[in-house]
Amino acid sequence: MNVLIVEDEPLMASHLQLVVEGLGYAVVGAASTAEAALALVRSQPPDLVLMDINIDGAYDGVETAISIRELHQCPIIFITARYDEQSFLRASRLGPANFLLKPFEDNQVRRAIQLASSSPAPVAAAPPEEDAHFYVKVGHKLRKIAIAEIHSVVADGHYCAIHTQANRYLIRMSFQEVQERLPAERFLKTHRSYLVNEQYVESVDLRDSEIILTNGQRVPLAKREREAFLRRVDKFK
Structure with a gap:
């Protein structure tokens, strides 16, 4: 079995490599960034990925895992140094083989890898059915x-604005809460206050750093989100 390690702490990456090789498996590479990880996946598709959620760079381990799954299906074991409810929920939607919380014992790593190698690759949670929904207050009705x-979600103070093809609705829910309820493989973050549904992206104005949706809405594309967004949209590869 070939294993890819995605970890930005050199000592931890080296230690994981020793554990993996001690089990008799091969390490195809150790990447510290999403870009390096994706390059390795393209050149040497792994059978298993050990993915640190909190890697440095423009996008974290969850976003990197989503991109890996678009290129190649394999089990992913997420690693994190702290329990972060939002990251845990985002990662859980991908159907990971396991989670490892730092600091962990070598036998925990071995057990997680052995379980992943002996089980079918988990399938990411399916996109929400058509009846997955929000209730919004309109006048005296829900x-x-x-x-x-x-089409998009825009943070508006303690509320969020939900944009559809023809309407805009305000819901009393934080941006983080809304983001946790939406499928990460469909909704892309373009700015600290904006999420867009990829299926409604009509075009991208690279000069003005704006995304134009099918309902005519223009959404800002922040510099820090630009690379991750363009990489996620196939047409820009």
């Missing part, structure tokens, strides 16, 4: 909006 209808 209206159900399917997640599939949502």
